Amino acid sequence: MGCTCKRLFFIIGLIVMELIDLGLDWDFFVEVNKTDQEKIQRNDELKYSILAFAIIGSVTFILQLVAIYYDSRKNYSHLTYSTTMSFISTWFEDVPQIMLAIWVASISSDLISNSEKFKYKRNSSCLKTLLVLDLIGGILLLGASVFLLIELRFDNYS
Incomplete structure (x- = not known):
């Protein structure tokens, strides 16, 4: 293969x-x-x-x-x-x-899911951690998207 x-x-x-x-x-x-x-x-x-x-x-x-x-x-x-x-x-x-x-x-x-309630709970010590993890996830997704676009361009898929 x-x-x-x-x-x-x-x-x-x-x-x-x-x-x-x-x-x-x-x-x-x-x-x-x-x-x-x-x-x-x-x-x-x-x-x-x-x-x-x-x-x-x-x-x-x-x-x-x-x-x-x-x-x-x-x-x-x-x-x-x-x-x-x-x-x-x-x-x-x-x-x-x-x-x-x-x-x-x-x-x-109201907020529907428990994860939404957890994210928006006031004075939560985890809120900053969630925001940082969300930022890291966004950066990783952006990086993966750029990588895939470059690969597609070089592989002539566009």
């Missing part, structure tokens, strides 16, 4: 990111579904929309794994299927979920 370490790192990173995305999709649905806020509980369209996009996220995750398999059959020469599935997943699953999260935030009277 013609799989280099960089490509293997890219593929493992892609699978890990898709797994995290899948987990967050379902966590979002569970948090919205179990909230006791009346405005959200009465809004069945919102809950069913979030459920639908969590299911779409599960399907795109499976299709992403299939795409990685097909790309591996071509010795990862261009990652055509994986790139296409990543595009589809982003625009047809992630972007609508971001809009749904904005909808939830606009009608919510």
Whole structure:
């Protein structure tokens, strides 16, 4: 097989990111579904929309794994299927979920998840740690994005 370490790192990173995305999709649905806020509980369209996009996220995750398999059959020469599935997943699953999260935030009277409550708890000694970790995570994501863009440019994927 013609799989280099960089490509293997890219593929493992892609699978890990898709797994995290899948987990967050379902966590979002569970948090919205179990909230006791009346405005959200009465809004069945919102809950069913979030459920639908969590299911779409599960399907795109499976299709992403299939795409990685097909790309591996071509010795990862261009990652055509994986790139296409990543595009589809982003625009047809992630972007609508971001809009749904904005909808939830606009009608919510309270913070929904425990992590949100923890992050915004006043006088928390962990707040500074969370902010630093968030900053480090953002820097790592930015670095990974720049690295991937450089790799794509040199591999003539653009």
